[in-house]
Amino acid sequence: MKKLRAFIAVLVLAAVAAVGLASCGGGSDTTSSGGSGGGGQKGGTLDGTYASFPDYLDPALSYTAEGWTAMADVYIPLLTYKHANGVEGSEVVPGLAKELPKISNGGKTYTLFLRPGLKYSDGTPVKASDFPFAVERMIKLNSGGSPFYLSIEGAEKFAETKQGPIPGIKTNDKTGEIVINLEGPRGTFTNELGLMFVAPLPQDTPIEDLSANPPPGTGPYMITKSQPGKGWEYERNPYWAKANGKAMPEYPEGVIDNAKMTVIRNPETQVEDIEQGTYQWMQNPPPASRYQEVKEKYEGTQFRVEPTISTYYFWMNTEEPPFNDVKVRQAVNYAVDAKALERIYAGQITATQQILPPGMPGYEQFELYPHDMGKAEELMKEANPSDMNITVWTDTESPNNEAGEYFNEVLKELGFNTTLKQINADNYFTVIGNATTPGLDAGWSDWFQDYPHPNDFFQPLLAGESILSTNNGNFAKFDVPAVNKQIKKLGEEQLGSGQEAAYAELDKEVMEEAPWAPYGTRTLSTFVSDEIELESVIFNPTFGHYLTSFEFK
Amino acid sequence: MEERGSEVERGPWALALRRFLRNRLAVAFLGVFLLIVVFVLAAPLWAHHVAHTGPNEEHTVEQITVNGEKRDVVTVEGKPIGPQWFGAGGKFFLGADSRLGRDEMVRLMYGGRTSLLVGISAALLATILAIVLGLMAGYFGGWVDSLIARSLDVIWSLPVFLIGLAVGIALAVGGLKIGPLELSSGSLWNPILIISIFTVPYIARPIRGEVLSLSQKEFVEAAIAQGASPGRVMFTEILPNLASTVIVFFTLMIANSMLFEAGLSFLGAGVQPPNSSWGTMITVGVDLLRIQPLLAILPGVMIMLTVLSLNIVGDALRDALDPRGKGRLDAALQFEAQSAATRPVREASLT
């Protein structure tokens, strides 16, 4: 008995000691490596977190916000976007090219000149012929971005046969001239030249997914280590100071010396870490459960709300009953209450009921269907649809799944007999985009601009020709000949004030048909630790936070 | 102290019942379990008469009157209201469940129905299958036994949770269509089927062992000698003797199934919205842990209490029906029976 007691006592002591030993390592300390003691504005190492590893760390393949944010200041295409906040950041400016392209031949020919003296981060000189190589590599890899470039002469054939070269791109390595010929005019091509899919790469770059070992780039920073699933690291590109920075003086050179990104899957943890200073920046916005708290506590000092150009909406299948009746669709628009959705998103969406979001050129505010349950029920009675059994779709990512559940209940209130299906966010769009999926009646969706041109919303989402049997983006199956014609026409023209007014008209016209019940536009945010200078951080609506804009106080 | 005479008259079941009743802890927890059952069965009553709302009705932009004051069910910042007890006449007794503004108390009760329904159905289905398989394997022996035993081995060796998870998600996406059998993706039969398939080996193995040893007993040989068909022998002679094992396992497997379902639901592979179970409620509540810890703790405590009660009762049943020194199985088989009974509970919660 005595022995037993002694034994237990020893055990308890051991347990206490173990806990003590573990916690005396300093607990959650602020020994973050960076901003080294004393006024160090220049240099330092930024420790950031992402909630998930990007889909790819290969410029030719990545098609997500995380990927583009991660590689924005590493791979510079021929053209790029201005390093500025908000609307300014949607402006296309020269990147590796000397100037914006000269467009001729009725909008079918684009001529650019590569700046001389540019080098990749491994010292290889940048050649004009690296551009068509990058385009071909991207198509050979079956990248999700390749459809943007199939309008280049011969690109479609190349995509089928994988045998080059693409006749539509002609280059001259001596003069640095690049001439691109398109099959037909394409008003969005300038924007598409600014996407990382076609950033030039050395011609010995392997034609395979290099996410574990990213290729050399031309930006101020280079990715030096990549551990898919866990994180990656950046260092200064030595050839930026030596060559590229001099050739591209308007491009920011960045302040920090290194950066280390870690994947932390729990957004609550990320918020904790920033508050405690363990990490200095989180790429994704705080989760809905902490959003307001963080905003109140840190806005202005460590937190900033960032508007985006996006529309969050509920689509309805206009091809089949019950949603083939415009009255039913209008009823749904009256029934959806944007105020409720604002609360569901904890204030991270701003209510809007249009196709185009605020901030998009061509946006003009209007509200055709203010929330009115009475009117909605009236319309439903008038329409009296025959088929009241519907399936409602949404993805699993919060708060979109809750928005989906909300929508499901609204439809139930209107009298529908609903089945709700939640699909994992990675597969959601492919499932609802597949014509063979049964019951695609109504569901949730969102769309963030690829570039600031209204065609980017209308063409893939509401044009009749965009209805595909697989990877469909026009979930409403909206196909109105007059609208299709207008979309095509405006898509060929370069964007000017006339076109913007026409797009505003189109927005209203389409909403009168109500293929969607749009409900909001999303705000994202910047949240940094107290060591980082909030003012200097730049959030680009397409590329997110620029690495070159971080500096320690 | 019973009289000698009456003790001789009591059958084994009555004796078991007495032993069970003497275990006050078990009786108490049996009471707890029954209370929980009553609690969840009362869901429609509460919803209709007290809370005046269903489990899935959303009240995001509404306000309720608490002690004369009007308060948001969900604040503009997205914070759900806390427990009101009877301040609003019973509405939002335990507060709102999330930013969708549903009544937590009503959901707790309806969610419990789902959890218990899935748990009990899965355990029942698994037990029935296990009895059939165990009887056939143990009685016929030979290649029948080999086939069944090997199949059970395969299931036993599968990374159970991984496969259950994968199947659960696959079914959630597409539902199931095999010939005439069709299950929609939101059907509760999906998690029930998955859980029962993986639970079968745990029950079937010990039953097989018992059937094996029972098959060699004299009363079975006698029945066969009298010309009884295999079916008759299995169901009339052997099955009744399995009763105590079956009862114990069934009880323990309900607990196991409930934990398994909760785990699957947590990862999105179990009960699908808008159906809710205690498992899905915990998932939602964990996100809001810092704002409203009760939302995760309440369903968690309910699961714990239910599983705890079932475990204690199951344990006590085992003690009552098969006390040490009386009609014990062979040591190896008993070990297997024991480990099989407690292992799945542990494995489901381990993951």
Add this chain to the structure above:
Amino acid sequence: MTRFVARRLIGMIAVLFAVSVIVFVVFMVVPKQNPAQTLAGKNATPLLVKSIEEEWGFDESLPVQYATMMKKVFTGELTSYKPRLPVSDRIVEGIPATFSLTIGAAIIWLFFGLLLGYLSAIRAGGWLDRILTGVSIAGISIPVFLLAPVLIYFFTNKLEIFPNGQYVPFGEDPAEWLKHLILPWVTLAVLSIGFYSRVLRSNMLDVMNEDYVRTARAKGLSERQVMTRHVLRNSLIPVITLFGLDFGATIAGTAIITEKIYSIDGIGLYAAEAVAKFELPPIMGVALYGAFFVVLINTIVDIVYAYLDPRVRLGETASS
């Protein structure tokens, strides 16, 4: 004995084959979904989808796809969809984390489980026994995904003693490695301690009533000698074999929920993400890896048990 081992090895191969088929069928057949579409992204054209199908072989018949996938498993070429990297790399990378988690937790749960079981058994029926049994049963009744967040809430958020999940490799910083693993270890251990304590208690009580134990006492051996030489030794054998089975299962990556909540980059987490993204190659890789370990350790355990307990060995040959 060799026949026994040989039979088991053949069984192992059969099981692995069955697992691969089941996983393949579940993922390819049930959801009726073409992975090429997921890979093609949101802006795809039919041409792009077709190219991807050709590249990955999704346009082949199912048996051919199965054969190709198995071939890739053996040559180590099995790649995930996004990013397109070898599955074996990630599994190998995940081993240190999963092993650290499992071994540490296993030591804790075995030690405390046995301790509590022993104490319960020698004080059977008393108040200590009742309390420990209650604690044990309570331990196995808690859902992991409730225990972990609550622990995190108290120890990381409120008290700030422990860091917030993540895994730090031992080679990088042993102190951090330990600090980051303590909460996960405790989480896993709490659930298993109860289980082992009850099993040991039950076994010990059975053995203590055996004739040979009573004989030993009658012979005059001290209580301690009786305990250690007879009771414990015989009660522990089944416990140790059980431990082997559980250990195998955990190493196989079944601690999915724990790894997910604590964001420990192990095999369980890799598996969870692969299932969520619905990518067959990583799931096949993890399932085979897992099944292999489970079967391997099961077989070792059976061999050891058969060696230690002749009754089982003989019993098996009689009934099979």
